[in-house]
Amino acid sequence: MDGVIQNxxxxxxxxxxxxxxxxxxxxxxxxxSICLFAQNMEPLKIELPFPMFIGTPQNFNVxxxxxxxxxxxxxxxxxxxxxxxxxGKYIESTDEEPLIGDIELITDGDKEATDGSFVEFRSxxxxxxxxxESVHEIYAILIWHFHKKARVYKDVIIQVSxxxxxxxxxxxxxxxxxxxxxxxxxxxxxxxVETHEGKLIDAKGVHGQYVRLYSNGNxxxxxxxxxxxxxxxxxxx
Numbered sequence: 455m456d457g458v459i460q461n462x463x464x465x466x467x468x469x470x471x472x473x474x475x476x477x478x479x480x481x482x483x484x485x486x487s488i489c490l491f492a493q494n495m496e497p498l499k500i501e502l503p504f505p506m507f508i509g510t511p512q513n514f515n516v517x518x519x520x521x522x523x524x525x526x527x528x529x530x531x532x533x534x535x536x537x538x539x540x541x542g543k544y545i546e547s548t549d550e551e552p553l554i555g556d557i558e559l560i561t562d563g564d565k566e567a568t569d570g571s572f573v574e575f576r577s578x579x580x581x582x583x584x585x586x587e588s589v590h591e592i593y594a595i596l597i598w599h600f601h602k603k604a605r606v607y608k609d610v611i612i613q614v615s616x617x618x619x620x621x622x623x624x625x626x627x628x629x630x631x632x633x634x635x636x637x638x639x640x641x642x643x644x645x646x647v648e649t650h651e652g653k654l655i656d657a658k659g660v661h662g663q664y665v666r667l668y669s670n671g672n673x674x675x676x677x678x679x680x681x682x683x684x685x686x687x688x689x690x691x
């Protein structure tokens with residue numbers, strides 16, 4: 455009887471050891487995978503403009519609002535060689551004659567919230583379209599509407615497509631139009647406060663040549679603004 459009990463104890467211990475070894479092997483394999491993956495990734499080199507206000511703004515009276523973080527945004531990792539492929543690229547807009555500035559300012563690399571660095575479009579739903587000139591794998595999109603003062607822009611929608619008319623092959627990456635007033639579907643993303651860090655959208659490697667960005671006024675006035683848009687990606691071979 456004692457021998458049977460002893461054998462059972464040995465079997466139980468052996469089973470535990472095998473389970474621990476299996477867990478350890480899985481852990482090591484995952485660790486190796488992470489290390490190999492990390493070797494081909496690097497943080498985006500994002501140069502931020504000078505902050506124009508300090509502290510957490512209040513009283514926007516906006517539903518579903520994400521307040522700005524009090525700590526810096528963590529690094530965003532993308533494949534080695536990723537760069538801002540929107541720099542200097544051609545842009546079109548629904549407002550062909552902006553109230554202030556030239557549309558080329560949106561991809562000129564200047565993100566400062568100073569006079570002469572932003573474009574002001576008329577009220578109502580407006581959008582801009584950036585032509586990347588070829589299909590790219592897009593990992594992140596960064597937007598600065600206007601960060602001289604704390605504002606919340608309404609009905610912000612970001613889409614990517616290989617079709618210049620955005621009729622087919624359209625991917626919506628961000629949409630905070632909660633009542634579908636823009637007619638592009640009800641969005642579930644949060645409103646956010648403009649800051650010098652800009653709004654970073656994870657594009658998750660979507661493929662496309664054209665990037666379209668919508669807005670419909672803001673909490674300060676009914677006009678639409680852009681300081682800069684950056685699109686981080688790599689050309690698809």
